[in-house]
Amino acid sequence: MTDPRDTPAKPAKSPALKSHGRLQARASLTPRSLMDDPGPLAGAWTARIVTLFPGAFPGVLSESLTGRALTEGRWALETIDLREFGEGKHRNVDDTPAGGGAGMVLRADIVAKALDRALEGAPPSRGRWPVIYLSPRGRRFDQAMARDFARADGITMLCGRFEGVDERVLEDYEVLEVSLGDFVMTGGEIAAQAMIDATVRLLPGVLGNMASTEDESHSNGLLEHPQYTRPAEWRGRKIPEVLTSGNHGAVETWRREQSERLTRERRPDLWAAHQARGQDD
Numbered sequence: 001m002t003d004p005r006d007t008p009a010k011p012a013k014s015p016a017l018k019s020h021g022r023l024q025a026r027a028s029l030t031p032r033s034l035m036d037d038p039g040p041l042a043g044a045w046t047a048r049i050v051t052l053f054p055g056a057f058p059g060v061l062s063e064s065l066t067g068r069a070l071t072e073g074r075w076a077l078e079t080i081d082l083r084e085f086g087e088g089k090h091r092n093v094d095d096t097p098a099g100g101g102a103g104m105v106l107r108a109d110i111v112a113k114a115l116d117r118a119l120e121g122a123p124p125s126r127g128r129w130p131v132i133y134l135s136p137r138g139r140r141f142d143q144a145m146a147r148d149f150a151r152a153d154g155i156t157m158l159c160g161r162f163e164g165v166d167e168r169v170l171e172d173y174e175v176l177e178v179s180l181g182d183f184v185m186t187g188g189e190i191a192a193q194a195m196i197d198a199t200v201r202l203l204p205g206v207l208g209n210m211a212s213t214e215d216e217s218h219s220n221g222l223l224e225h226p227q228y229t230r231p232a233e234w235r236g237r238k239i240p241e242v243l244t245s246g247n248h249g250a251v252e253t254w255r256r257e258q259s260e261r262l263t264r265e266r267r268p269d270l271w272a273a274h275q276a277r278g279q280d281d
């Protein structure tokens, strides 16, 4: 299959930027507001967030590895303030649900204006630039989806509030609804940050040791084996002997067995899928 990034998404400012594909000229911990600066993307994987609360970003993404990668320009974050597209003195963005009922619904025409802004300069292909709506009724986010997002050039994320978003705008913009899990939060911002975190750590150069994303939970369909570090004995509990034996083959076997045991015990759904895959091979 062709890597969607084989074709340049947009003209790069300099060939060096595009060929490395990740370095951005204006790296910052502060998300750029597209309201002030709709400047061209510079080749880094970019998350564009449509939200009523741009101040919620970068939030926890400014910490640790994702924060460092953001300042290094390995990825970029831009917010689009939905309120700026609101109408009237109070910049209203919502209205009562058609057919009655509690709460308010974000208006299609207002959201569309914000999405238009968020899609400026982005490739039209949804494979290269997914457009998602954080939604409890969406497809459940998982590691495979994080990998797909990381392979794209960037992503637009629409954070809902209140009762959600007028259905018509989701249809019209071919928006994919994605859920963080089977629970309901007050807004999409936390879900967006969780999904960005899971995606950004898969981008080249963000984690020091890429091997660590290959072995961890969900990468190979199994949960990760238990981890230990010093002290060798703590409160009478010893590190399993095999891990200090120096026998790499035995360590690998032990880890694999533990990984399978944990998956079987904790996630029968994953275990069944793993076994089914094994039979297909």
Ligand SMILES: C[S@@+](CC[C@H](N)C(=O)[O-])C[C@H]1O[C@@H](n2cnc3c(N)ncnc32)[C@H](O)[C@@H]1O
Binding pocket: 133, 134, 135, 136, 137, 158, 159, 160, 161, 162, 163, 164, 165, 178, 179, 180, 181, 182, 183, 184, 185, 186, 187, 188, 189, 191
């Ligand atoms: C109170 S919720 C709306 C729930 C909606 N009325 C429903 O029942 O599906 C407000 C917003 O929070 C976000 N949200 C809530 N739970 C979420 C979840 N599990 N995953 C992703 N986004 C969520 C969505 O953006 C949603 O529009």
